[in-house]
Structure formats: C-alpha cells, structure tokens
Amino acid sequence: MGREGEFNKKLLSIYCNEAQEHLQSISAGLLELEKYPSAERYIGIIEMVFRDAHSLKGASRAVNLGRLERICQSVETVFSAMKRRELLATADLFAILHRSVDAMIDMIPPPGGGKERPGMDDLSEQILGMLTQVLEHKPDQSDRPPLPPAEEVISPADTAEPTPWRKQVSADSVRISIGKMDSLLLQAEEMRAAKLLADQRTRDVVEILAGFSEWDKNWLHLYPTVRDLQRRLEQRDRKAGVRTVTNEERGLLEFFEWMHDRMHQARERFGVLKEAIARDRHNVGLMTDALLDDVRKIMMLPMSTLLEEFPKLVRDLSREQGKEVDMVIDGEEIEVDRRILEVMRNVMIHLLRNAVDHGIEPPGERIRKGKKAKGTIRVTVARLEENRVEVVVADDGAGFDTGAILEAARKRGIVGTSNDMRMEDHDALASLIYRSGVSTSPIITDISGRGLGLAIVKEKIDELGGNIAQETLPGRGASFRIIVPMNWTAFRGILLAVEEQNFIIPTANIERVVRLKREEVETVENKNTVQVGGVTLPLFGLGDILGLSRGGNISSHLMILIVSALDNRIAFSVDGVLSEQEVVVKPFAPQLSRVRNISGATILGSGKVVPILNAQDLIRSAMKSQFEPLSDFPHPDEENKGKRILVVEDSITSRMLLKNILESSGYLVKTSVDGSDGYAMLRQEPFDIVVSDVDMPRMNGFDLTAKIRGDRKLSEIPVVLVTSLDSREDRERGVDVGANAYIVKSSFDQSNLLEIVGRLI
C-alpha cells in the first residue's frame, strides 16, 4: 500500500471513531430531549446535537462519504428548525431522528477497510426521504407548539451547569487509541520480569560470594603451609650455599602469593557488586511499581463509558416489545479498569435485557396493578472500600416468577418434582436462576430463552473475582447487586504439574488439596470415586480431561485437588502441586478466542509461560466425560450418529448450507423443498427433528408446524424455524403454532443452530 493509501486508511479509522462518538452523543441528546426538559435545557441540548451533526457532516465530507454527509445535512436542518421551534418535537419526529442515527451508524465504513458499505443506497434514500418530508411538512407558525416564551431561553454559552450526558473535555487532555494503551500496559507489566530478573542476579552473586567464603576457609587452612614451605626451602638453600630451588618451583610459590592477593581483590569487588545489584533491584522495583501504578491509573475509565450506550439499548428493546421504560443512571463518574468494564458490558446487557424482557410489564398490565405505565430501570454505581465497586440494576417490574423458575428447573431435571422447595428461600432461588438451562421463556429465540443469560452473568462475575446477589419483591420489582474489583488485580493461583506440563488453577476454586493412597480410589458404577471428608466425590485424572497423553504415573500415592465451581465439587488427580502464588492473567491473542478448559496464561518469574485452567470448564468437561468411556475425550459427532433431521427450505443455497452444517456434526439429513413436500416426507419416514424455513411457496413454515402439531403421529417432533423475519409478531406466531425454537437468519451461525438442535433432540 502506498503512503497515500496508508494515510487514507488511518484517516478513515480516525473518522470511524469520531463518527461513533458524534452519533452516540446525538442519540443520548435525543433521549434527553424526549424527557421534556426545561426550555433552557431543550435549547442547550439542541445546540449540542446540532453541533455534533455539523461536525460529522464536515468530517464525512473530508473522507468522501457523500451519503453520510447528505444525511447529516438534513439532520442538521431538522435540528435548526427544532431550535427555531418551527418543528414540533413529536414522538414521530424522534422516531425518525433515531432511525437516521441508526442508519448512519450502519453506514460508517467497517474499521480497517474500504469505502462506504455496499447496499446502503436504498437505506440512505429512504432516510433522506423521511427527513425531507419532515422538513416540508413543517407546521405553520400558527400551529407552533406551546413552548416556554423565548425570553426565558438562555444561550447555552451562559449556562454554567455542564450537560451531564456529555463530559466536558478539558484542554489538557489528549486522545490515545486503545491499541496503544494496551501495548503500553503489556510492556509495563513486562517490567515486572526485569524486577524478577534483578532478584535472580542478586541471588547469583550471593552464591558466588558463598563460593568465595569456602575458598577462603580452605585457603586460610593451607596458606600457613605454603609460607612454611617457602621458608624451609630458603633455609635449605642458605645452608647448602647453592640454589637447589628451580625457577619453576619459585614461580609456583610466587603464584600462590599472587593468587592470594587476587582472590581477595575479586572477593571485595563481588561484595561491592552485590551491593550495587541490590540497590539497582530496589530502584528498578520502585520504578516498575510506580510505572505500573500510573499505567493502571490510565486504564481506569469512568463507568459512563460503559453505561452511555445502554439508554438506547433499553429504549430500542422496550419499543420492540411495546413497553415503556425509563432508564436512570447514578454514579457514572466512578472510575473502573477498562478490562473490567469490558467484562461488565456483557453482564449489563444480559441484566438489562432480562429486566425489559421479563421484569417490566406491558403498560396495560402496569396500570391494572396500580403502577405508572412507564417502568423504570435504575442502575446505581457506588464505590466500596478495598477498591471495589457495587453496581445495582433494579427494575420496578413484576419480580421473579418463582413458580415458573421452579417449573423450568423441574423440566430440566435440576429439581425433582417431589422436591418441596420453598421459593421464599432466597438461596435456593439463587442457585436455580444461575443454573444454565433454566429459562422461563416459552420459546427459544436468538436473544433469550436458552436459560444461559444468568449462568453467563454469574460465570463472568466469578471470573472477575466478584459476586452477585439478587432480591425480588413479587409484583414490585427485582434487583441484582454486583460487587466487582475496580482494578484488574492479580489473583492467587496454584501451580500444578500434569503430564510434565505446568498449569495454574485459581486458588478460589480449590476447596482442598489431599494426598491419598492409590487403594483409596473406589469404583462405583464403573466410575472412579474418592472419599474426602466423609463425602464421596467423582474422581478424574486432570491429564485425561485436558487430553494429555498419559505418562503412566505409578506412584503409590495420588495428589488430589477438590475443585468447586458451578455448584459442583469434583476431585481431580494431578502429578504434583508445586506452589501457590500471585498470578497476573494474560489474555490470549484473538486467534484463541475461547479455548476449552483454559482461560488464559500467565508468565512465571522464570519467564516461563503457563496456561491458567478454567475451573468451570473443568467441571463441565468432567461431567460430560462421565458418559464417555473412561479416559477418552467427548466426541459430539458420535452422539449425533443416527439422529435424523429433516431440512425444509426452498432456497437451494440455504438448503445446502443447513445440510452441510448438520451433516458435519454427524446427523443424518434429508431435505425437502417446501412445506407440503416436507410434510409428505414426514409421513413416510421417521425423523427426530425438523429444521424449517418460514417463507416458502405452497406451504410455509408456520403452516407446516401447525400441521405437524395437529398430526397425532408427528406431534411430538421438535420444530426449529430458521427465518429472516425478525419481528415480535412472527416470533409469537411461531409460539402459537407450536415451534420449539426460532432462529433469525441475520444472527445465524453454526454453533447457534447446532446447540439448539442438540438441546431439542
């Protein structure tokens, strides 16, 4: 790539960041405007969003993005009309403006590549059309909305109060890309190695000095003998009157003298060196600590960077579901390590989705219950002692449907039907909602219903070393209280040896380490178990679980770790437990997005890289391997062998794609070209599951599903609808006709489909 190309690429990447920021700011401003602010705020916000649109227009022109420039132009005109109060601030107008912002976000070119995204012409024309229409149908001056009189309006320059939704950027701050910061942090953390190295050097010199001491001791013992020998030889020569001592012998004696001096000098110099190294080590240590401390401070970002995207998410979600929700945020100025914020982002999305999906009721129902039609989700951030923060996500919705949770848990076989669990019991409830597979949603969609949401939330927070608690008042709302560290701190881990390799396992997940005699392993139902503290636990070889070849450990004793995670305790045998130490987690580079059983790596003082084990995964792997022949790794393909799937799809490309994906997982796949063809096949041969498109000629997917449910012989077959129709009505229609899962093609990926199919068969 030429220099100019390189420059344009860089320019474009800067533009992308800038555009995101302006659009986020406009979006936040619109949300604020919708809350009927005071007249002066109204003008202040309009000024702000107007400027954002204007700057974005200029920036778009600079990088030759004509469409974005034109839309900005129109949006800018709309804002200025709103400022002059020529345009009524109606819900419709806001809807159009939100759509415009969304469209512009979509039009931003992908980072690192190319020009405007393709296929955006229609969208852009549509948006421009809507905006033009808005401007052309400006109400007459006489129709003007009753707004506060103009004299109350203060120009935004005079308002002392800074706008809360947009931090004032002071002149003494600069922008640095996250990539550069990450690299800085990595290098600063590497300085720790320099500190450890200096420690090693000090030890080396001390060892050399110890060697000198030994030399000294022996030499002091021999030195008098050397002197004596020298004297005696000289005396003999004097008596005899001739020189009997050869030059070589004299040389040898002189060498002893010389060495005596030299060794003492060397020893002294090593002593000085030792002092110097110790001083250097101390200084390097101080400097490294100070550097790391400062870099960590740089990594701290206000919570607002995490939270500012959520009001829009909540707004979009609630709109989609016909609900009205207000989002209130408190404590957004509190600073937290960016890496923790990144993990928290997923957690927050899950919790907010849950609150909108399951918490807040539709307006009608709320009014019936005597609540305000508009629900509220409140996110409160507070600083706690010991460098921890608390994030509370509370809604004023219906609270947990404890009956449904229990029912779902029973269905999944987590709670026996006879189990008389009292739902007032918070601990029992807690353990259920975080269990994966427990979902109260009647249908699996791509966003909710798989019962994984809270399980993932719990896992993420465990990873951060935090905890989560929940509270529910039936009919009055639910809240989740999360406590996480503010800094990305080191955690403590145990260094293990397994099949000649080293691993670290978080100390927090180790309940006990015990040494047992080999005879103490008992076989129960063809599975190995051990008795620890009066409890029988399943036993697995950690090497087997990790798929490492067996070196054949034949010692008479076993080293056993009791690992606890996901409400389970399992014993793992290892070859050795070496030490417990502080560990700094290093995430893997992007190619290793997620590795089974391993969450990252750390670097030991010696510079050695050691993988860190993921305790949750180990438990899952162990539970899975229970059903496999001993010391073999799970093969999902084997499980699926012989399961028959019918794919109903009219597009040949999609049909082949589905067939391919399913066959590569070991399923037997037959295809048919539309609903009636599929139905005919179902009547001829047995199938375990149907995967069907919705939009098809002759008989569509809804009708096919209804037909299957209506057929006495076929009614039990699970049906998965794969579709490009993503609307609430369609999803509900899917539920109505009796589909078991509904996957939207836009979010379609293999693992999603395979996972759902695997669950339903």
Next chain:
Amino acid sequence: MKRDWEQLHRSLEDMRMRLEPGYGMPEAEKDKVLRSRARLLGRTPGAESVGERIPVMEFSLARERYAAEIQYVREVHPMRSFCRLPCTPPFIVGIINIRGQILSVVDIKRLFGLPEKGITNLDKVLVTQSGTNIFGILVDAVAGMREVAIRDLHPPLSTLSGLQKEYIRGITRERLIVLHMENMLSDKRLVIHEEV
C-alpha cells in the same frame, strides 16, 4: 601539403552513413525511432519479462521451503518461553510470550495435513499480522528476504484439498511455497472458539 577537401568530405559523409543507420531519414521517421528507443530505455528493468514482484520472507520448516509476504511479517522471534497448549486443534502447537502478549503458534504442516516428515528444530517463530489478527508461524530457520515474481507462481498441486489451496498463493519453480497470508489471517475458521 595538398589536400583534396572534396575527397575528405565524401569519406566523412560515408562514415557517418555507416555509423548512423537513421541518417537521412525523414524527421518524422527519426522521431518515431527515437521515441520507441526512449520507451525501451525508460522501462523498469525486468518489468516486461517477469511482471510484478512481491517481497517475501523465506523460511524452512521440516525440509520444505516456504515464504510469507513481507507486509504481513511483523518480526521473527526466537522460540523462547514457548508452551504447548492442550484442548486446541493439532495445528495450534502452543503459545508464546512476545513482549507480554500471549500469541498462538501455528504449525502450517499440520494445518495442511501434510505428513510429519523431517525433523524440525523448532527454532523460531515468524510473527504475522493483518489488522488485529495476529499469530506466530513455527519455523526451523529463516533464510531471509527475497522477491518473488507473481508470474512465476504456479497454482498448488491439485492433490491439495480446498483449505490448503486457499492458504497457498502459489509455488515457484524452485519449489518455494508462497503462503497466502491475507487469507490465513482473515480466516474465521482458524480462530479457536470452543465451549465445553
């Protein structure tokens, strides 16, 4: 001394005719010849005979010679602080610490499913990067930089499967396998994302 000037002029003219074949050509003709000559001289050396050339980093692995386009090679790193990583596909040989970043190291022989022949001494790692995608490639020895003419590249052997073909840009006459780094680095299938 007497001189026959006439004679002298004639022989000079004769010599000039012999030396300059274009002498006496019409001006337009002369211009054409000169232009074509200028074009010929102004040409980049070798451009016509070999076409576009790409700079590559040549390396060897288990007796095979490979090359990666230099634009994707970030650095060559000694195989220190390397660690094998279980629970990953065979083509991931392990992880390595490069200035605090934990990178995965790929064995292209395993990736191509080629038989394990020859002894590797696992000496170096070629760090390759495109955008945010980055991984190391296992290397026995780095031979250095060279240029490869795109015209010289022949399609990979037909016995290779689709996957392997996508990752090989071509093979030169001297059996240097030029990798298609952009395809490798942007391939989602090479990203490990496995749940238990």
